[in-house]
Amino acid sequence: MDPPRCTEQLGSSSPTTYAGFTPGRQRVRNSTGPALRLTVVTDNSQRPGTGAHSSAPANLPTQYAPADAEGPLYERWVERGYFEADAKSGKEPYTIVIPPPNVTGSLHLGHAFEHTLIDALTRRKRMQGYETLWQPGMDHAGIATQNVVERELAKEGKSRHDLGREAFTERVWKWKAESGGQISGQMKRLGDGVAWSRERFTMDEGLSRAVQTIFKRLYDDELIYRAERIINWCPRCLTAISDIEVEYQDDEGELVSIRYGEGGNSIVVATTRAETMLGDTAVAVHPDDDRYRHLVGTEIELPLTGRRIPVVADEHVDPEFGTGAVKVTPAHDPNDFEIGRRHDLPNLTVMDEHAVITAHGPFQGLDRLEARSAIVAALRAEGRITAEKRPYTHSVGHCSRCKTTIEPRLSMQWWVRVGPLAKAAGDAVRDGRVAIHPKEMESRYFGWVDNLHDWCISRQLWWGHRIPVWYGPNGETVCVGPDEQPPSGEGWQQDSDVLDTWFSSGLWPFSTLGWPERTESLEKFYPNSVLVTGYDILFFWVARMMMFGLYAMDGTPPFHTIALHGMVRDQFGKKMSKSFGNAVNPLDWMDKYGSDAVRFTLARGANPGVDVPIGEDWVQASRNFANKIWNATRFALMNGATVEGGLPAAERRSAADRWILSRLNAVVAEVDAHYDDYQFAKLSDTLFHFAWDEVFDWYVELTKTVFQAGGPAAEVSRRVLGEVLDVTLRLLHPVIPFVTETLWTTLTGRESVVIAEWPTDSGFRDAAAEREIGTVQQVVTEVRRFRADQGLQPGQKVPARLDLAGTDLAGHEPAIRQLLRLQPEGEGFTSTATLPVAGATVALDLSGTIDVAAERKRLTKDLAAAEKEKAQATAKLGNGAFLAKAPDHVVDKIRTRLSTAEADIERITAQLAGLPQG
Known part of the structure; x- marks a missing residue:
């Protein structure tokens, strides 16, 4: 039989069959490991909690020491293969992928929060008998990783160009092997129940094959193309970055108004980026603006350059804003680029990749900020400045990696034509194939995918998936798939760019399962059951996985549900940041209070889609809760609580016995409902108050006089208390796995709560007993x-x-x-x-x-x-x-x-x- 469920009457259980356990895996029964030196014997006459009153609770120490217990417990779980997933299993699959952390990263509270929620879900499903896969892995993090290694080279007085591309790439792989991936060890500290044997890396051989395959298919379907467009350029990282990798913040700058032209034919334009005027190729006004109607079609002189530029009429211009006229710099502004296309204007690039002025003249060689000051001074000297506002606060884009101010720049890049892909991603949510939770987050998702611009996927880096396109000596372009030989011969060269990191991570739900091959794992575990991730990467990652999954997997979305959570903040609701001085290393809290305390604190704050405040005193309170569970279980064991045999008949139970069993079943039902609705805060709160308030503070106290009196009533309460603790520990296990493992195995003598059966509600309720004990309370x-x-x-x-x-x-x-x-x-x-x-x-x-x-x-x-x-x-x-x-x-x-x-x-x-x- 299976271990006892939370039912009105159940018989004894044999430790030979476990929910979620696949035969053939190594297992060692009735052992709780060396960490706490626990002794659990299999002779029921000697086991604590059976028969006569026991004075020694299975050598359970008087205090719980997380630092001693957690490491050995986790190692044993991994050794026994509890977290592995069998593609050949006949069980229903339950799949979740880890949002792959950067190979350069380390565990922060955001990771700990998200991993706690995913681990709770997968541990519960494993206990419910599903073939559970929590897929681990890491992202190669193109820009971030290249920056790390380049900084290491700089300490040696070298740059990547000194090494050359091949040697530099080898250096990055070496760094990855020696220093990358420390987060894996930290995940183990937290208790992540991932299938380590399946760990993947976005640049390993299999995933690289997937990247090349989907690039080729998209290219052949004309959904990938190369074109010269305005992109976000980072002069520090020397690469294009996508719109969603640009962070906007309010900076102090200056707004200057400049008079173009002379006399009655002059126009005043305002700008915060005076240096770009060197690349102006027009001035634009609204076609219905009577002030400038007589100038449309004429030319005016561009100051400092001697060039004459046209005045064009374009509906993009807002006649009510400023002077109603705008300077047009097609090569350095995305809106100006579109105006330039509509009016066939030339594109003049006046800055190089380092944001240094290249235009001939006195400003050549100046950095963009130096040029800005010099140009304003020169214009002022000519009497061209009609107004200045300083300081002028305005929103400015910065590189999310290095915080350098972004420079819009005309560049030849590779793009994904997202129109049909984004439509499919939107349709999958609208027609119910994919549910977004909480539902109110749908509007944010639709606001993104319904207005998605073509995606610039090329990056001017050396670390990453190189674009599989070759150029021939006579202008030929050949895209090469993974099973095709690239063209050879004199003059053929591969594109030097690599792909955006989000391109490969967008394939994560199926590339990790062996796609493009139709592997057993792909057939078994795709699509994922749920994606648990932060609302902050809904656009970065989720939308891309939706687009690629639907495209590559014949219209099957990559997951059934998208469960979005918020960001972790400090106890005052402020964003955590090193610069604010409020960032917390979760490992410090784990060292001090134990991993269970950190996990429980995070889970208790996890309301769907809402940010999570957290403070150290809350972690301390969670540690106290773990200690309370420990002490209550010791008391139960010392007083002979047992899980052996069926529950005594209802007529033999006291009102307190009936009350706690009634409440126990109600709590099982409540916790299940909260899990199914991803209400981690509510389920944690329910378990906290049931365990502490009802079980420990009331039922345990009510049974003390019964145990002191002894007799048949005491025997009944010992079995009921054993049942209540058994079920309560199993309910708590997904959130606080370490302390519950130690206590449950000691209480039951069975192998592991990881593979125990999840409790079920039998429907037993006793309203009369609940009223009676309510009166006592x-x-x-x-x-x-x-x-x-x-x-x-x-x-x-x-x-x-x-x-x-x-x-x-x-x-x-x-x-x-x-x-x-x-x-x-x-x-x-x-x-x-x-x-x-x-x-x-x-x-x-x-x-x-x-x-x-x-x-x-x-x-x-x-x-x-x-x-x-x-x-x-x-x-x-x-x-x-x-x-x-x-x-x-x-x-x-x-x-x-x-x-x-x-x-x-x-x-x-x-x-x-x-x-x-x-």
Whole structure:
């Protein structure tokens, strides 16, 4: 049989069959590993939690030490092959790819957050019996990696050009082997359950073949082409970058107004980039602007150059903005380039790849910023500056890699014609083949794919997938597929550019499975079940995977669901950044509090599509939760909790037993619903409050008197407590895998919770037991509050008389007395305070422990507040005009306030009456 489920009645379980486990893998049963030196024997007569009361909880240490446990546990999981995926399996597949981190990267909180969510999903599905694949790998990160190695060369006084292309590429591969990929080890620290044997790299042989294959197909289908267009150029990285790799920020610059032409035929234009005027080939005005109608078709002189340029009419110009006239520099501005195409204007490039002025004249050889100042000064000297605004704050694009200001530049590049691909990507979401979660993120997706411009895919780098195109001596162009021989002979040369990194990572969901070959893995695990990623790379990566997946896989999208999450921020909601001084290395927190604490903190903040604030005190609280689980399980083991045998019949269970099993099934159902809706924060919160509040703070406490009394009732509660802990630990495992592994294997004696069966809801509920225990909780909570108000210490014992007649609390008197530290009345008992609650009366003898005058003053103040609340609510409910206009939920809220106030008045009045007179 399978391990016990969360059901009303289940029999014992054999450790020989596990959910998600494929026969043939190495396994070692009934071992919990060396980390904690646990001893778990298989003789049930000697096992903790079976039969007689046990005094030693399977050598479970008094404290949990994550640093000692986590590494060995993870190594054992990997050695036993728990995370591997079998393409030949008959189980239903569940596939998730890791958003491939850069080979240059290290684990940051954003990675830890995303990986925690993915790991929780895959661990649960593995426990549910799916053939689960979490596909790992890394991205070659073209610009970032080349920059790293070039910096290393610079320390030696060399550049990549000193080595040459082939030697430089070999140097990058060497760096990758020696220094790249440290994030893999950090992922293991976090507990990532990835299939390490399937780890891929975007430039390994198989993925390179996939890249060359899809390039060739797109080229043959005329969806890839080469053309001269305006691109975003980084003068530092010396390469084109895509629109989505440009970061915009407000910079302080200057806005100068320049007079072109003379007298009545002059036009004033404003610019923040005066240096580009050297490349102007026209001035444009709106065709309906009467101010300039007489100038359209004429020529005016371009200052400082001696050239004459035409005045053209173009509807792109906004006549209401500025002077209503704009300078047109087709080779250095994307909008101007389009105006130039419409009016057949020449394209004059006036800067080189380093953003140095190349135009002949006094400004040649100056950097663009130096030239800007020099040109403005020269124009001022000629009386051409009509206005200056300094400083002028405006949005400026920067390279996301090196933060250098981007230079729009006319360049011959390779492009993807995205029109039909983007339409297919949009249609797949609109027709329901792919769901975006949360749904409100759909508009952002459509806003991108519906307005996507052709994608510049060539990069002027040496590290990356080289474009598989050869040029012949007579102008020939040949695109070569992976199984074709490139042309040879004198004069043939391969294109020197490489492909944008996002081109290869866009193939990730199927290239990692062996495409273009129809491998067993591709047939089994494509499409992915879900993509879990940040909304910030919806455009970078998600849209590209959608376009390529639909194109390469015959209209089958790469995943069924796109689950988007937010970004991790500090506890004040501020973006984490080294420059802000609030960046956190998650490894530091793992060292201090354990990986489970970091994971649980991140999961508790994970609401779909919403940014996640996190602070160290929250991680500390999660560590405390792990300790609470540890201590409660130790208590259970010391008191003989067991998972052996079926659950006792319902009639043998106490109300507390029935209550906790009813709540347990409800929690299983709730957690499942939250997982299916990617509500990680809600499922984590549900488990936290159930485990801490209901299991540990209530059920465990309620069973203490039962265990002390012994007998048949204790045997029943030992089995119920074992069941509750078994199921609770399995529910918690996907989020906090390490501590639950140690505790579950100790409790059950079975191999691993990783391959245990996921709990299921049997539907068992006991409303009566829930009401009964709810009443116990109400009595205990109210008396505890009263004790605290009186300044009594939690452990201070107080004589009390309990009148439980007419309630269903009689059987709970021993537990209530123990929970409240209430002694029997004894001789000389004097009731100095009486608390009516839930139909019962608790009379306390607080002689010498209570300040009657202070208590009367406090209660009188509370009574006045309750009466005021009642009066306000009554007045509103008696106002017909208010009731006619107020929404139903507002009226219901006021009715609830009235009911609460009336109950408070009754309770406080009774408390005042019970106080000693005088």
